[in-house]
Amino acid sequence: MKCPECQNSDSRVLETRVYKDNEIRRRRECTDCKSRFTTVETVFVNYPLIQKRDGCQEPFSKEKLRKGIQLACLKRPVSLSQIEDIVSKVTKTVLEDKGKSVTAIDIGLSVVKELKKLDDVAYVRFASVYKEFKDVKEFVETLQKDFIFKPRNENQL
Numbered sequence: 465m466k467c468p469e470c471q472n473s474d475s476r477v478l479e480t481r482v483y484k485d486n487e488i489r490r491r492r493e494c495t496d497c498k499s500r501f502t503t504v505e506t507v508f509v510n511y512p513l514i515q516k517r518d519g520c521q522e523p524f525s526k527e528k529l530r531k532g533i534q535l536a537c538l539k540r541p542v543s544l545s546q547i548e549d550i551v552s553k554v555t556k557t558v559l560e561d562k563g564k565s566v567t568a569i570d571i572g573l574s575v576v577k578e579l580k581k582l583d584d585v586a587y588v589r590f591a592s593v594y595k596e597f598k599d600v601k602e603f604v605e606t607l608q609k610d611f612i613f614k615p616r617n618e619n620q621l
Contacts, residue, residue, distance in 0.1 A: 474495045512566050540586050557574050
């Protein structure tokens with residue numbers, strides 16, 4: 465690793481810390497100019513391809529997963545660490561199923577299951593996109609089944 469100050473390629477490690485997702489941060493000191501800097505090492509994981517509903521395949525993307533969950537949790541009392549926990553759990557599930565064909569439906573089911581435990585509104589938001597309801601009636605039936613929501617009359621819908 466080259467020093468950002470003098471470009472010397474010789475440095476010594478002062479401190480090493482391991483973070484979530486196998487990220488390693490090292491605090492280094494240049495042996496030449498004594499400048500200190502931090503490097504980050506991550507394990508390169510070869511994620512499987514995801515089978516989409518239309519039949520095409522695309523690489524698994526933690527960023528795409530995170531973005532979808534963040535949109536569902538927008539303006540909800542859900543912390544970034546809770547979102548990261550869901551991303552980690554779903555990613556772990558995807559990696560465990562590496563030998564099998566991983567479908568977008570399987571990933572969506574995992575996210576829906578985790579969001580349902582965390583926040584009802586975020587769950588409904590994600591499920592409304594994920595389940596592709598054909599009409600309002602189908603959406604209301606799902607809400608009634610999942611939340612035992614009973615409108616007093618049809619005008620409340």
